[in-house]
Amino acid sequence: MTFQxxxxxxxxxxxxxxxxxxxxxxxxxxxxxxxxxxxxxSLDRRPWKAAYVEPCRRPKDGRYGENxxxxxxxxxxxxxxxxxxENIQEMYIESLSRLGITPDEHDIRFVMDDWESPTVGAWGxxxxxxxxGMEVTQYTYFQQVGGLEVDPVTVExxxxxxxxxxxxxxxxxxxxLQWNEETTYGDVYYDNEVENSRYNLEKADTAFLWSAFEAQxxxxxxxxxxxxxxxxxxxxxxxxxLFNLLEAxxxxxxxxxxxxxxxxxxxxxxxxxxxxxxxxxxEDNE
Amino acid sequence: MSDLLFEIGVEELPAGYIFPxxxxxxxxxxxxxxxHGILWERDASFATPRRLVLFFKNVAEKEPxxxxxxxxxxxxxxxxxxxxxxxxxxxxxxxxxxxxxxxxEETEKGIYLAAKKDISGRMTKEIIAEAWPRxxxxxxxxKKMKWDDSGFLFARPVRWLLALWGEELLPLNAGSVAAxxxxxxxxxxxxxxxxxxxxxxxxxxxxxxxxxxxxxxxRSVILDGIKTKMKEYxxxxxxxxxxxxxxxxxxESPQVLAGSFQDQYLSLPPDVISAAMSQHQRYxxxxxxxxxxxxxxxVANGSFLKxxxxxxxxxxxLKARLDDAMFYWKEDVSRGPEKLYELLDSITWLEGLGSLxxxxxxxxxxxxxxxxxxxxxxxxARYAKIDIASEMIKDGKEFTKLQGLIAKYxxxxxxxxxxxxxxxxxxxxxxxWGEALPNRRAAAVSLADKADNIVGAFIKGFIPTxxxxxxxxxxxxxxMIALLLGYEGSTVxxxxxxxxxxxxxxxxxxxxxxxxxxxxxxxxxGILSQVKxxxxxxxxxxxxxxxxxxxxxxxxxxxPDKSLTEKYTKALAFKSLSRREEFRDVAATFRRVNNIVKxxxxxxxxxxxxxxxxxxxxxxxxxxxxxxxxxxxxxIREAGNRYEKIFxxxxxxxxxxxxxxxxxxxxxxxxRMRNNRLALLxxxxxxxxxxxxxxxxxxx
Numbered sequence: 010m011t012f013q014x015x016x017x018x019x020x021x022x023x024x025x026x027x028x029x030x031x032x033x034x035x036x037x038x039x040x041x042x043x044x045x046x047x048x049x050x051s052l053d054r055r056p057w058k059a060a061y062v063e064p065c066r067r068p069k070d071g072r073y074g075e076n077x078x079x080x081x082x083x084x085x086x087x088x089x090x091x092x093x094x095e096n097i098q099e100m101y102i103e104s105l106s107r108l109g110i111t112p113d114e115h116d117i118r119f120v121m122d123d124w125e126s127p128t129v130g131a132w133g134x135x136x137x138x139x140x141x142g143m144e145v146t147q148y149t150y151f152q153q154v155g156g157l158e159v160d161p162v163t164v165e166x167x168x169x170x171x172x173x174x175x176x177x178x179x180x181x182x183x184x185x186l187q188w189n190e191e192t193t194y195g196d197v198y199y200d201n202e203v204e205n206s207r208y209n210l211e212k213a214d215t216a217f218l219w220s221a222f223e224a225q226x227x228x229x230x231x232x233x234x235x236x237x238x239x240x241x242x243x244x245x246x247x248x249x250x251l252f253n254l255l256e257a258x259x260x261x262x263x264x265x266x267x268x269x270x271x272x273x274x275x276x277x278x279x280x281x282x283x284x285x286x287x288x289x290x291x292e293d294n295e
Numbered sequence: 296m297s298d299l300l301f302e303i304g305v306e307e308l309p310a311g312y313i314f315p316x317x318x319x320x321x322x323x324x325x326x327x328x329x330x331h332g333i334l335w336e337r338d339a340s341f342a343t344p345r346r347l348v349l350f351f352k353n354v355a356e357k358e359p360x361x362x363x364x365x366x367x368x369x370x371x372x373x374x375x376x377x378x379x380x381x382x383x384x385x386x387x388x389x390x391x392x393x394x395x396x397x398x399x400e401e402t403e404k405g406i407y408l409a410a411k412k413d414i415s416g417r418m419t420k421e422i423i424a425e426a427w428p429r430x431x432x433x434x435x436x437x438k439k440m441k442w443d444d445s446g447f448l449f450a451r452p453v454r455w456l457l458a459l460w461g462e463e464l465l466p467l468n469a470g471s472v473a474a475x476x477x478x479x480x481x482x483x484x485x486x487x488x489x490x491x492x493x494x495x496x497x498x499x500x501x502x503x504x505x506x507x508x509x510x511x512x513x514r515s516v517i518l519d520g521i522k523t524k525m526k527e528y529x530x531x532x533x534x535x536x537x538x539x540x541x542x543x544x545x546x547e548s549p550q551v552l553a554g555s556f557q558d559q560y561l562s563l564p565p566d567v568i569s570a571a572m573s574q575h576q577r578y579x580x581x582x583x584x585x586x587x588x589x590x591x592x593x594v595a596n597g598s599f600l601k602x603x604x605x606x607x608x609x610x611x612x613l614k615a616r617l618d619d620a621m622f623y624w625k626e627d628v629s630r631g632p633e634k635l636y637e638l639l640d641s642i643t644w645l646e647g648l649g650s651l652x653x654x655x656x657x658x659x660x661x662x663x664x665x666x667x668x669x670x671x672x673x674x675x676a677r678y679a680k681i682d683i684a685s686e687m688i689k690d691g692k693e694f695t696k697l698q699g700l701i702a703k704y705x706x707x708x709x710x711x712x713x714x715x716x717x718x719x720x721x722x723x724x725x726x727x728w729g730e731a732l733p734n735r736r737a738a739a740v741s742l743a744d745k746a747d748n749i750v751g752a753f754i755k756g757f758i759p760t761x762x763x764x765x766x767x768x769x770x771x772x773x774x775m776i777a778l779l780l781g782y783e784g785s786t787v788x789x790x791x792x793x794x795x796x797x798x799x800x801x802x803x804x805x806x807x808x809x810x811x812x813x814x815x816x817x818x819x820x821g822i823l824s825q826v827k828x829x830x831x832x833x834x835x836x837x838x839x840x841x842x843x844x845x846x847x848x849x850x851x852x853x854x855p856d857k858s859l860t861e862k863y864t865k866a867l868a869f870k871s872l873s874r875r876e877e878f879r880d881v882a883a884t885f886r887r888v889n890n891i892v893k894x895x896x897x898x899x900x901x902x903x904x905x906x907x908x909x910x911x912x913x914x915x916x917x918x919x920x921x922x923x924x925x926x927x928x929x930x931i932r933e934a935g936n937r938y939e940k941i942f943x944x945x946x947x948x949x950x951x952x953x954x955x956x957x958x959x960x961x962x963x964x965x966x967r968m969r970n971n972r973l974a975l976l977x978x979x980x981x982x983x984x985x986x987x988x989x990x991x992x993x994x995x
Contacts, residue, residue, distance in 0.1 A: 076618075076622070077615075077618070078615050078618075092443060092444065093442050093443060093452075095443075095454070098306055098454075102482060111483075112482040112483040112597075113483040113599065113600055114599055114600050114601065114604060114605075115599065115604070115605060115608070116595040116596055116597070116599065116605050116608075117482065118307075118545070118596060119306065119307035119344075120307075120545070121307070121308075121309035121310065123438065133440075134438060134440045134451070136307060140608065141604070141605050141607075141608025141609050141612070142576055142578075142593065142608060142609035142612040142613070143608060143611070143612045150440055150441075150442050150452070152440055152441070160441075160444075161443070161444055162440075162441055162442050162443070164442075176608065176611075181611075259641070265643075267646075
């Protein structure tokens with residue numbers, strides 16, 4: 010099964026389960042959770058079922074294309090469901106079966122991994138899912154997002170597409186994955202990996218990044234005050250990515266790190282609160 | 296009589312949650328039954344990651360019938376002018392009583408209307424249903440969650456509930472899940488659900504499906520499986536029993552499998568390999584003659600069409616982890632210890648207190664004082680923290696527990712003396728009270744490191760309170776005490792104690808090593824006294840942990856003695872002396888001495904009564920006591936720390952002092968006489984307070 014067939018298979022499956030097939034958010038981010046389809050939508054009371062591919066960036070993980078499993082850019086397949094279907098575990102396992110990973114052939118395990126993102130003030134309980142010892146999915150029941158309790162609870166399934174594909178295609182390196190029959194993952198992304206690793210780890214202009222961070226923080230706060238939640242939230246995403254870049258450049262010491270995470274969390278909380286407030290007003294008007 | 300069965304079916308519980316939860320669950324049901332006098336033949340609890348199971352054999356159908364006395368209103372309310380009142384009638388009505396059922400009961404508060412009533416026992420299943428919600432919500436978990444809108448909280452979502460009373464279904468629920476007759480089997484069973492009609496059938500179904508409900512049985516399956524694999528690979532040991540214990544609660548149908556990895560990874564230190572296996576993947580490593588073998592054993596859940604595929608998958612995962620470790624290893628080794636030492640400068644230790652390099656420099660400075668500037672110890676201190684800057688420790692989360700050991704490997708890799716490398720490893724020891732002590736040089740670095748951790752945290756205001764001790768300062772103080780006393784295993788080995796009088800001087804030197812901007816001026820003394828008080832408290836707590844009675848601890852610690860070893864020896868001696876029958880009386884007498892002096896000081900507003908003048912004494916009792924005291928004082932000084940001897944001297948003195956108190960009034964009207972007597976008592980009190988403060992001894 011090629012990389013693109015995998016995505017199509019997951020799309021077909023989750024579409025059959027009633028999920029909206031959505032698209033990635035047009036911004037650099039460390040995880041699909043940042044996409045407003047997850048972050049903001051988990052904060053309201055309305056039902057929500059969505060599935061989408063999310064390209065993610067983790068600047069620190071850049072290995073110049075030399076590490077077979079680790080890259081500064083990779084793909085997640087994200088599913089969010091609210092309320093949580095009673096048979097969610099079965100649904101998830103069925104999605105693996107569609108990819109050819111069936112429980113009669115593979116050791117599928119749910120290993121405790123409570124998830125926390127201090128940057129966006131979110132936490133949840135759940136597992137990392139193992140297939141024959143390999144972690145392929147993060148499976149989380151959100152409890153808090155943006156510092157706010159969530160109700161109803163959203164479940165988030167985050168598939169690591171490269172990991173899964175390496176397993177399915179029995180490849181030793183992500184760059185050797187078949188994207189389709191003719192083209193490999195490396196054909197498309199290897200150069201990107203090398204150049205961005207250099208940028209992330211060596212060349213990014215930290216002074217410029219600092220000043221952008223400061224400016225965007227101000228803009229974010231100004232916009233939340235104006236009640237423009239979504240534009241404000243874009244700056245949370247941007248600053249989180251700048252923080253990751255600065256960290257990859259070694260420009261943030263351990264003590265500053267906590268401080269910066271706190272600054273981003275403050276923005277995330279402000280957006281979450283503004284979104285929730287607007288939602289509540291909307292309900293009152295109904 | 297009926298059999299009772301519960302199965303709470305859940306999405307996988309965290310391993311560590313399972314045993315405490317099922318134990319509590321079982322105990323609570325037992326209590327509920329006992330409370331109602333309901334008997335049963337036997338009970339058993341079982342648990343896997345997906346189910347908490349209780350089974351009670353032959354439980355009585357109902358609680359025993361009983362006769363209960365009920366008390367109504369007092370007589371004067373029940374009767375007005377000999378006629379029954381409304382209150383009387385109401386009571387009769389409410390309890391469905393007739394004239395012949397009731398009588399007058401005399402109580403402490405007066406005469407009350409009363410009745411005996413036969414109450415037939417309620418049905419056990421009703422009692423269970425009533426207790427159920429309370430029990431279920433009280434099951435303790437470190438963290439609970441919500442997953443639907445029922446408001447019910449549990450460690451993980453509950454997906455099914457089986458509750459059988461014989462063949463009858465109990466009407467219970469867990470949040471939005473109502474009890475049903477269906478259980479779920481392994482995910483690859485066909486079918487994966489099964490209707491259960493009786494408790495007996497449940498156990499047959501589980502066994503057939505390959506689910507091993509009993510943790511003990513799973514443990515033996517796992518350990519036997521490991522042993523079989525060991526035989527196959529010619530291994531003589533495995534790592535570790537502790538991991539096996541965790542794995543027991545990670546699977547419900549254990550199947551022990553093994554895989555291998557390429558020999559090239561054997562160039563990594565064995566601890567790194569085994570950490571890559573055990574920490575995240577929960578694989579067991581095998582050893583032969585102390586050497587790690589290029590194989591691993593793991594426990595899969597259930598059985599599969601082709602085990603070889605499952606093994607291959609796991610092999611690929613381990614290869615990726617070993618590749619990571621190899622990458623870190625090569626990267627770190629290529630940098631060398633000096634470069635790693637320099638890199639410590641970019642890592643903050645505690646915010647505002649400089650970098651880890653600065654901490655290391657303090658470590659070297661303090662070690663110099665503790666080791667007579669031994670060059671090996673100093674070099675060890677300088678390199679003690681280098682692995683914190685290494686890729687292996689910094690990024691590889693499964694390797695962090697190897698901190699110290701990794702530094703040692705890197706030093707050895709760069710041909711640095713083994714004695715130095717050992718210090719890097721051992722300066723964290725003992726990590727907890729009772730663990731093995733490091734060698735003498737490493738002990739110096741360990742003391743310095745821990746003292747600095749405590750001082751630094753106090754400067755930042757991270758002072759332990761109640762259950763909060765985020766920097767584990769209590770544990771570190773305990774380790775210092777173990778180092779100073781020579782406590783290891785479960786005994787004090789005074790000959791292994793670090794030769795340092797007290798920790799106080801170490802703390803004093805440590806505070807001085809912080810720059811002024813780190814340490815707001817004027818706070819030096821405050822911080823130091825806080826640290827010392829904290830440490831003294833820890834010392835007292837550890838003496839109590841060593842089984843010294845608390846009053847002896849207080850009496851011994853409330854002396855000017857500085858040496859911890861001395862205090863410990865003294866505490867031991869007085870602990871055994873305190874078993875002598877005269878001990879409490881001796882304490883009482885000398886407490887009286889202390890009290891009189893203390894009171895006189897307050898009343899007369901005088902700190903010192905000077906030296907006693909023998910020419911002023913008149914009564915023979917006072918003169919006798921004075922003479923005796925002079926002799927005793929000399930003997931006590933000569934006795935040094937032979938406390939048994941000292942006690943005998945004190946005991947003899949006691950009888951003289953008692954006679955003195957019986958015959959002489961200390962607070963004489965004549966000022967000269969009075970002050971002279973007080974001067975004598977003050978002298979006695981002063982010498983004793985250097986040895987042991989009798990004020991703390993519990994006399995009765």
